[in-house]
Amino acid sequence: MVAYGLGLLALLLFLGLFPPTAPWSERFLTPLVALGGGVFLLRQRQEPWGLGLLFLGLGDLAWTLEDLKSLPRGLYLEFPYLVGYAALTWALLKIPGEKPRLSLLLVPLALLGLASALKPELGIDRIYTVWDALLLLLLLPRLEPLFRERLLGGRGLWGVGLLLFLVADMAYAFLEAEGTYPTGHPVHLLWTLGYFLLALGVMEEASGKASFPGQALALGGLFLMPVLLLNDPTPWGVRIIALYGGLVGGLGLLYANHLEWRRTEEKRLRWTRFLEELARLSPRVTQTLSPEAVLVGALEATRHLLPQAVGLEVRGRRGLVGERTPHSLAIPLNGDTAYLYLQSPLEESVPPGFLSLLGERIKQVLRQVEWGTLALTDPLTGLLNRRGLEAELPKLLALARRYQAPISVVMLDIDRFKRVNDTYGHPVGDEVLKHLGRILQASVRREDLAVRYGGEEFLLFLYGADRLAAKEVVERIRYRFRHQRVDPIPYPLTLSAGIAGGEVPESEAQLEDWVLKADYALLRAKETGRDRVTMA
Numbered sequence: 001m002v003a004y005g006l007g008l009l010a011l012l013l014f015l016g017l018f019p020p021t022a023p024w025s026e027r028f029l030t031p032l033v034a035l036g037g038g039v040f041l042l043r044q045r046q047e048p049w050g051l052g053l054l055f056l057g058l059g060d061l062a063w064t065l066e067d068l069k070s071l072p073r074g075l076y077l078e079f080p081y082l083v084g085y086a087a088l089t090w091a092l093l094k095i096p097g098e099k100p101r102l103s104l105l106l107v108p109l110a111l112l113g114l115a116s117a118l119k120p121e122l123g124i125d126r127i128y129t130v131w132d133a134l135l136l137l138l139l140l141p142r143l144e145p146l147f148r149e150r151l152l153g154g155r156g157l158w159g160v161g162l163l164l165f166l167v168a169d170m171a172y173a174f175l176e177a178e179g180t181y182p183t184g185h186p187v188h189l190l191w192t193l194g195y196f197l198l199a200l201g202v203m204e205e206a207s208g209k210a211s212f213p214g215q216a217l218a219l220g221g222l223f224l225m226p227v228l229l230l231n232d233p234t235p236w237g238v239r240i241i242a243l244y245g246g247l248v249g250g251l252g253l254l255y256a257n258h259l260e261w262r263r264t265e266e267k268r269l270r271w272t273r274f275l276e277e278l279a280r281l282s283p284r285v286t287q288t289l290s291p292e293a294v295l296v297g298a299l300e301a302t303r304h305l306l307p308q309a310v311g312l313e314v315r316g317r318r319g320l321v322g323e324r325t326p327h328s329l330a331i332p333l334n335g336d337t338a339y340l341y342l343q344s345p346l347e348e349s350v351p352p353g354f355l356s357l358l359g360e361r362i363k364q365v366l367r368q369v370e371w372g373t374l375a376l377t378d379p380l381t382g383l384l385n386r387r388g389l390e391a392e393l394p395k396l397l398a399l400a401r402r403y404q405a406p407i408s409v410v411m412l413d414i415d416r417f418k419r420v421n422d423t424y425g426h427p428v429g430d431e432v433l434k435h436l437g438r439i440l441q442a443s444v445r446r447e448d449l450a451v452r453y454g455g456e457e458f459l460l461f462l463y464g465a466d467r468l469a470a471k472e473v474v475e476r477i478r479y480r481f482r483h484q485r486v487d488p489i490p491y492p493l494t495l496s497a498g499i500a501g502g503e504v505p506e507s508e509a510q511l512e513d514w515v516l517k518a519d520y521a522l523l524r525a526k527e528t529g530r531d532r533v534t535m536a
Contacts, residue, residue, distance in 0.1 A: 012192050022184030027067065030192045031060035037199030048091030049202045053195055055084035078124060085131050097141025098148060105248045110136050112241045113170040119177035129173045132166045146256040154205025156253055160218040161197030164190045164225060167245055171229060171238050178235065186228040193221050215257065222249040270304045277301030278361045291319040294365045302340060302358060305351060311341030331359040338362065378452040380430060381437025389451045396449060396461055397508055408470030409501045410460040411518040415494040415530040417456040424489060431486050432493060439480050443473060459515065467502035467535055474499065474533050498522030500536035
């Protein structure tokens with residue numbers, strides 16, 4: 001709609017500036033634009049603005065008929081103007097504003113109205129000039145959000161339209177008091193443009209969209225304000241005020257656009273960081289794979305867009321990181337119930353697609369965790385399998401070489417495990433393996449590796465432990481395992497172990513050599529009576 005207004009604007013300018021048509025433009029075109037804008041806004045249920053334009057148009061039309069001797073003079077001709085001004089005041093009071101700061105630069109424009117009101121020659125128009133100044137002061141808090149929250153394209157457009165109307169009215173009163181206002185003066189174009197931009201801006205703000213043609217029209221209107229008042233017989237005081245208003249208003253709109261660009265750029269950077277964090281979000285193959293690490297990464301990524309996020313929970317998996325609060329957002333997760341907890345309620349709506357994207361990525365990574373658990377861990381004991389060892393051993397080697405920490409390798413084997421299976425069955429043997437797996441998980445640290453190497457053989461890589469420290473760990477494991485009872489086995493279960501290494505490894509090949517040496521030490525422990533620990 002704004003794009004179509006460009007052609008109409010050009011026509012209005014031509015008819016208003018061309019000397020033969022300028023008086024006709026002021027007498028008929030200006031009230032018709034106001035009446036048309038008022039009827040249009042009323043049909044769109046914008047009653048305060050619509051009534052304001054409608055009655056201002058009726059007032060202009062009554063003035064035209066009186067000027068053409070079709071209506072007698074009288075105060076009754078002022079009634080439409082009074083109703084129109086009251087409706088504009090009502091419209092402004094309905095719009096919430098903010099404490100003016102940058103918009104205070106437009107206050108000097110009110111001096112034009114006050115200067116006009118002080119003219120002794122001015123009659124009833126003194127009421128309108130004072131009202132113009134009051135409307136200008138009411139307008140300032142409604143324009144301030146342009147510089148603080150976001151660029152409200154429609155508000156900038158109708159704000160310029162109302163500003164043009166007020167300046168035109170105050171300039172007219174000043175010229176009329178000095179007896180230098182001829183019918184068809186270019187100042188009437190400010191009324192026409194003001195009505196036009198006001199109707200257009202109100203509808204654009206109601207639609208919630210900011211268009212480039214609308215911003216161009218607003219800047220063009222501010223540019224035309226001083227241009228139309230620079231010619232004779234306009235007094236120099238009015239010219240200076242109009243030039244100041246056009247310059248300050250134009251720079252203000254440009255600055256508002258600059259602030260909007262900065263806000264958009266910051267939002268783009270936050271989205272970029274959020275997407276990068278989500279892309280890097282991946283499960284870590286560690287000793288115990290769980291969704292908590294995934295949720296921590298997802299929460300950190302979320303804070304780029306929602307800094308007030310303090311907790312994330314997937315209830316179906318009993319996973320919670322951060323804290324629960326009364327303020328939450330539901331995350332679509334296909335079956336599971338997931339919530340994002342906030343420190344305070346949202347002041348703005350959630351970015352479109354944000355929750356769906358977050359939920360989809362969490363679901364993907366949690367599925368990777370499950371796959372990693374199946375592929376890299378032993379399903380019976382929960383320890384790493386050989387594939388998991390291949391994935392984790394290079395990381396452990398790099399850590400040991402970086403901090404010059406020793407690594408001890410321990411090979412463990414359950415004594416007479418075949419007799420358990422043969423006598424009590426494989427289900428009982430599986431229970432024995434599960435019990436040992438839990439003991440090993442409880443006995444090692446995060447940096448250590450515990451592996452089910454095959455059958456009843458288990459392999460430990462103890463980070464930062466020399467041989468003596470490794471032997472202490474193994475003795476604690478043997479003690480706990482011996483005192484572990486598995487029904488229906490009546491006798492205590494024992495372990496044999498071989499230890500190798502205890503130094504800073506130079507390469508992965510050296511670690512593999514220590515595994516062989518620990519296996520040989522385990523074999524000697526078996527040969528010398530079992531239930532013991534042998535050093536390589």
